[in-house]
């Protein structure tokens with residue numbers, strides 16, 4: 001594609017800033033408009049997930065733009081899930097039986113700031129903060145903006161406009177409000193919302209609980225999770241129904257009820273959170289939803305990327321990773337011989353949408369798995385068996401979680417299909433007694449035979 005063109009990007013979040021950097025590296029003139037203030041100068045973290053699980057697909061994108069060595073120091077490795085039962089006993093369930101397969105906790109602000117710094121260092125990339133896009137005339141490739149500083153409105157044309165403006169995308173809204181083409185859109189909310197809380201650092205600045213894990217207090221119909229931060233704190237997230245159950249967001253309205261809820265279900269966490277009530281009543285409760293839509297593009301004029309095209313619930317830790325992978329996949333097509341944007345956008349969407357639909361569905365599945373199944377005996381047996389397969393035959397086996405999270409060379413859809421077939425086979429074989437229990441995990445011959453049985457079932 002001819003890189004003398006100007007590409008306008010709406011939204012300088014994680015996806016938009018990576019896209020700006022990559023297109024800038026390719027020599028395009030890039031102009032980015034972000035509605036919020038510059039997060040490198042103003043703290044705007046309130047109400048958004050403070051840290052994120054960052055894994056192979058995201059790392060691949062950082063390698064593409066040559067900055068993984070700068071992202072790595074921002075990461076805290078999390079080797080597994082630390083499961084907390086109701087009595088406060090803990091159990092570490094590794095994410096993989098293979099060496100070097102782990103996920104990372106990373107600060108949203110630090111990662112976004114890194115991407116902004118790198119993009120802004122390029123002469124051909126300009127980023128305007130405090131500029132809110134109000135609508136897009138996608139037929140004529142003109143965006144309309146409101147500038148907070150002087151309360152003025154203006155419009156800006158470009159050769160191509162890309163909306164990376166997140167789950168509430170204005171470009172996407174323009175698609176369905178204008179009704180100029182057949183645009184399908186769905187937004188499905190969970191009946192659960194989330195609230196962020198925190199475990200502050202210990203007095204000596206250290207971590208109050210085990211650092212290198214994603215902590216989970218799964219209680220079937222609700223759960224609490226915690227991810228570590230570099231300053232010794234943990235960001236804790238409560239996922240709870242708005243209105244169902246004895247305790248829910250709508251009826252946790254007094255300090256006494258919140259304390260009663262936490263002392264009944266999350267006693268060991270409560271001991272680490274003397275600041276609970278402050279956080280609980282200060283921080284917002286936010287909804288969780290899945291957005292699917294199509295098409296993502298209008299002719300060769302405009303395109304949606306990242307959450308604007310496919311917002312998902314956070315339970316696979318893949319929303320940002322998938323948004324980064326959008327940019328890697330888009331970038332690959334720029335190397336092919338497309339002569340017009342429309343063909344490139346079409347090819348991108350044809351390839352990509354099946355994968356983003358798959359991760360959206362997997363993320364919902366994982367919600368149920370994290371809340372409940374991780375505590376279930378048969379689920380644990382399956383995990384132990386899969387871990388032993390991965391450890392003993394690393395080339396021959398990867399669990400569904402491993403295929404989704406650690407295999408950046410296959411798409412989410414393929415990972416989902418292979419992973420689901422394996423899950424089904426193992427769970428059925430354990431239930432029907434086709435896999436002998438107790439499992440002989442130290443016996444290589446037994447493991448090899450069992451792996452062959454599982455592979456035969458999934459073929």
Ligand code: FAD
Pocket residue numbers: 010011012013014015016033034035036049051052053054131132133134164165166167168169170194237305306307308312314316317318319320321322323
């Ligand atoms: P966003 O990060 O939402 O960025 C959109 C940007 O556009 C923002 O800067 C916004 O200010 C700007 N914008 C919006 N409207 C306008 C406008 N009208 N004009 C100009 N600018 C505009 N993903 C993971 O991979 N791992 C995780 O562990 C994880 N945990 C999560 C936990 C929670 C609770 C939530 C809610 C999400 C989580 N995610 C996670 C998902 C992840 O946050 C998103 O997928 C990711 O932020 C998407 O990036 P984006 O750039 O597409 O959208």
